[in-house]
Amino acid sequence: MTSIPTLITDRLVLRALKADDFPAFAEFYASDRSKFIGGPATETQAWRFLACEIGHWALRGYGRWAVEEISTGQFCGLIGLWFPLDWPEPEIGWDLMNGYEGKGYATEAALAARTHAYTTLGWTTAISLVAPENHGSRSVAQRMGASRDGDFTHEKFGPTEIWRHVPANQVVV
């Protein structure tokens, strides 16, 4: 049985995705904010994406968590470790649901995900893919201390910048 651990940060809980998260997830994918990651998408497509996010855990043993705001209990993001077959290498990925930008949540959750990757999973390095126009996402990578490391073009998502995170042996946990 593949287990999905729960991580806790100052303001956030990272937990397994569940069906109750779907309305906010579908709303995010229906909005223009999802344009950097294959959206906007229909509800039918969003359901498949959500099932894929969860199934990634079963196939890889890791994946992305539902991020919950502790103060409200609201589902506010999808953040964690992502390595589908057509990715160049394992990634730390972050998507904030609508209305949760500007609070530093992506950085806070992504740092917890990086710690999990470097300690529990034993990763030595990790990347993040950022669409060239996605300035908010680039800022998260920069705040985490990542640096540019080439480009990757995906057959569906188009060109992306590769941002390489501080390697495990240089991170103080």
Next chain:
Amino acid sequence: MSGFNIPTLATDRLTLRMPVIADFDAYAEFYTQERSKFVGGPDNSLGESWRGFAALSGQWMLRGYGKYIVTLKDGTAIGHVGPRHPIELPECEMGWCLWSEQSEGYGYVTEAMLALRDHKFLGLSWADCVSYVAPENAGSVAVAMKLGAVLDKSARHPNADDPSDVYRHQAPEALQ
């Protein structure tokens, strides 16, 4: 802590178990073939196939039930079967797929589906399921009949232009 708690089922000749990454190559190969046309294929994008394969597992946590991989007793994966209820379907669909022509004609699908019919899925009753079968898919029509499903002309289709027939499954008790 949360996880995938998917019980393994066994029949005389088959094992039904949760999807694992080692099954992916055979699954993807199936989706490149013309025989996948009844289940959304063919699709030559490996990346898309991988996402579809991951979604099989993911549905277990969203719905509490989902697709099994069917293997022979030597471990060879030959197909996937089970309930599926993505958001666009009006009802839960009970489906079956043999990945290779070489596995046809042995009654494997019927054997797997009878095991599923006897299994009590959490939050799902067999009689609440339908199967969408293309009329020209003679093999699947035969499986639906063997399972005791009946043609339901009044059932809603997921798409208005969907030419498939809807077979409604019957409670196992009613089939005695």
